[in-house]
Amino acid sequence: MSExxxxxxxxxxxxxxxxxxxxxxxxxxxxxxxxIEKDKTLGGTCLNVGCIPSKALLSVxxxxxxxxxxxxGLGIDVGSPKADVAKMMAHKDxxxxxxxxxxAFLFKKNKVTHIVGTGSIKSAGVVEVDGKAIxxxxxxxxxxxxxxxxxxxxxxxxxxxxxxxxxxxxxxPKTLAVIGGGVIGLEMGTVWQRxxxxxxxxxxxxxxxxxxxxELSKEAKxxxxxxxxxxxxxxxxxxxxxTKGKVTLTLEPAAGGASETxxxxxxxxxxxxxxxxQGLGLDKAGVKTDKRGCVEIDDHFQTNIKGIYAIGxxxxxxxxxxxxxxxxxxxxxxxxxxxxxxxxxxxxxxxxTSPEVASVGFTEEQLKEKGVAYKAGKFPFMANGRARAMxxxxxxxxxxxDAKTDRVLGCHIIGPEAGTLIAEVVSxxxxxxxxxxxxRTCHAHPTLNEVVKEAALAVAGRPIHI
Ligand code: FAD
Ligand code: NAI
Numbered sequence: 001m002s003e004x005x006x007x008x009x010x011x012x013x014x015x016x017x018x019x020x021x022x023x024x025x026x027x028x029x030x031x032x033x034x035x036i037e038k039d040k041t042l043g044g045t046c047l048n049v050g051c052i053p054s055k056a057l058l059s060v061x062x063x064x065x066x067x068x069x070x071x072x073g074l075g076i077d078v079g080s081p082k083a084d085v086a087k088m089m090a091h092k093d094x095x096x097x098x099x100x101x102x103x104a105f106l107f108k109k110n111k112v113t114h115i116v117g118t119g120s121i122k123s124a125g126v127v128e129v130d131g132k133a134i135x136x137x138x139x140x141x142x143x144x145x146x147x148x149x150x151x152x153x154x155x156x157x158x159x160x161x162x163x164x165x166x167x168x169x170x171x172x173p174k175t176l177a178v179i180g181g182g183v184i185g186l187e188m189g190t191v192w193q194r195x196x197x198x199x200x201x202x203x204x205x206x207x208x209x210x211x212x213x214x215e216l217s218k219e220a221k222x223x224x225x226x227x228x229x230x231x232x233x234x235x236x237x238x239x240x241x242x243t244k245g246k247v248t249l250t251l252e253p254a255a256g257g258a259s260e261t262x263x264x265x266x267x268x269x270x271x272x273x274x275x276x277x278q279g280l281g282l283d284k285a286g287v288k289t290d291k292r293g294c295v296e297i298d299d300h301f302q303t304n305i306k307g308i309y310a311i312g313x314x315x316x317x318x319x320x321x322x323x324x325x326x327x328x329x330x331x332x333x334x335x336x337x338x339x340x341x342x343x344x345x346x347x348x349x350x351x352x353t354s355p356e357v358a359s360v361g362f363t364e365e366q367l368k369e370k371g372v373a374y375k376a377g378k379f380p381f382m383a384n385g386r387a388r389a390m391x392x393x394x395x396x397x398x399x400x401x402d403a404k405t406d407r408v409l410g411c412h413i414i415g416p417e418a419g420t421l422i423a424e425v426v427s428x429x430x431x432x433x434x435x436x437x438x439x440r441t442c443h444a445h446p447t448l449n450e451v452v453k454e455a456a457l458a459v460a461g462r463p464i465h466i
Contacts, residue, residue: 008034010335011127011136013119013280016044017321018312019142020103022328027110029336034136035112036119036129038279042103045144045313046321049164052099054187056092057167058352061194065354074391083195085171092167120281124307128281138307138335141287141295142328143280145273145313150179152239153269159242160267163188172196173266177249179237181208183351184270186224190353193229200230200262202237204254204271209351213363213412215398220357220414223394227354240267275314290316300340301331309335323347346429350419355395358418360426361410364400373403377435377458379451381415383466386446392416397455399425399435406434406459417448424452435459 009031012019020042023035041048067081107114117129121141127134147162149155157165166188172195178185181203193199201208207217208224208231221231232251238259239250249262275293282289288296288304295303295310302309309331312324326347330340351357367374378398381387395415401408411425428438438456443449450465457463 005126005133005135006034007135008032008113008137010034010138010140010332011036011119011134012140012142013121013127014044014142014144014312014314015039015042015103015114016142016144016312016324017046018144018324018328019044019140020106020328021325022140022142022311022332023112024106024110025329025332026335027112029332029338031332031336033112034115034134035107036115036117036127036134038116038118040116041097041100042107042114043100044142046324047099047103048096049167051321053092053096053167054163054184054191055352056095057088057191058187060088060091061191062354065194070391083172085169085195089168089170118279120279121285121287121308122281123285124305138309140301140328140331140335141277141280141303141308141310141314142312142324143276143314144324145319146276147269148272148274150237150269150271153179153237153267154240154242155269156242159247159265160240160269162269166192166268169266174198175200175265176268177202177247177262177264177266178268178270180270180272181205181210181231181233182270182272183209183349185268186220186351186353188268188270189229190224190227193227197266198228198230200232200264202232202235202249202251204234204236206234208233209357212349212351212357212359213398213410214365216357216359216412216414219395220351220353223355223414224353273313273319277314300334301327317344318347318349320347320349343430346426348419348422348426350422352419355392355415356413356418358413358422359411360422361408361429362400363410363412367400367409372409374400374409375403375406375435375459376400377455377460377463379454379458379463379466381448381451383454384446384448384451386448387416387451389446390416397421397451399438399452399455399459401435401459406436408433408435408438411452411455413452415448415451421448421452424449 010033012035015037026033176197178189178201189199209217234254241248252259311327313319333340348360380396382393398412400410435456443453454463
């Protein structure tokens, strides 16, 4: 007698921040929910090989760098500190493990069934895992993304690595070339530079962080170059030839011209990520993807097949953990019969270099292109008492507001704790608030947040402390 397949209200495929949050929210709403994950641990790219391990290494390498170069100037003599890479990696692994186990605990607490294996969609209503059929009234695809390959560059995750390999080098490379001056390149480049590598960033376009506000890109490049990072802009890599102990890269001007070679110990390929749908059976199920490979969805996250939804890195939009999480919550609420909405103009992006770079809303370039009349208010950390006390005075806050209504349209910060400071402006944008709302809100003294307030005052041309 054949076994009756188990039936769920919702089956989520993938347990990254999109999938696990969706599963927990659905269970909270009373839906019988299962989450299928092909990897050994829960948490997806973010917890295992992304946000969390990279921030663990950024955090320890920042402390090391401060002990090496800043403490003495502040009157703290620690001699000459040494980096123990194995211990740093052990810290990173412990942090990852605590976080992934935390998701397993949350699944148990919320009665989400964790199914281990690769999920493949047979049709609306049926997912197969390792030959076993599971019935699902609704399916959410949350299978995430993978590193984009580059022709002529063969990744072996030892000499030539993606971010995954760069998170577990056993020793500090003497030299590291980073292909791609985006978020991964600058964060992982920063980690290994702080630990002693000579880092060269090779970027195809004429600026780093090309999707961020132009002034942020310029300031970030200036500060990172001061820290010792080398940049080869408007340059493409056409070949990488590994031999024992080194890789020979062939570089060409992006616009064409004579090539040059660069000998380097390790190479990090970080030119973006692409949606991951291998083994999902989208073709057979008839689920449409666009030309970039993203699963196509409507405004309610539903694919062209009724009852099959998709969220996170595998769909259009920013590839960010918090965007995936918010989509996970909203799609669970929609499936449970509630209404849901995400304001994509209020999703912050943060680069965790030192100083941090953070952005929300429109850039000046975008507003100019859209023909929106705006006012900009800018204030430097140099003029803030707390930043001076912290010896962290690089950078500024820039607020962009509608010229007529004063409504905040964007905020761009480079400076200490920029990723935390941006939250205030995200809330104001979410509430449709104005620059004057920020300027007239009392900000504690002495805090870094006062720079946000002063930038808001500067929108009206009346900052106090400059
Ligand atoms: P993922 O996290 O990629 O999870 C997808 C999951 O689905 C995976 O576990 C995968 O194994 C599983 N899966 C795939 N196919 C199947 C299948 N057929 N069956 C079963 N399981 C399947 N974002 C930030 O916001 N902040 C950061 O600081 C940050 N740092 C990052 C650092 C690095 C080095 C990288 C690579 C990324 C970083 N990101 C960061 C991006 C962030 O990790 C992603 O945006 C986020 O993980 C996307 O979540 P997701 O749920 O869509 O997919
Ligand atoms: P990215 O899109 O941030 O940057 C890729 C860079 O590579 C761009 O500057 C691009 O112009 C350049 N590039 C593209 N092709 C090239 C080529 N052939 N040669 C040289 N340069 C080339 O992508 P990245 O850094 O790989 O990160 C992937 C995703 O992961 C991002 O979308 C990001 O959102 C997410 N992420 C987020 C983090 C955060 O929120 N702090 C941290 C790390 C990753």
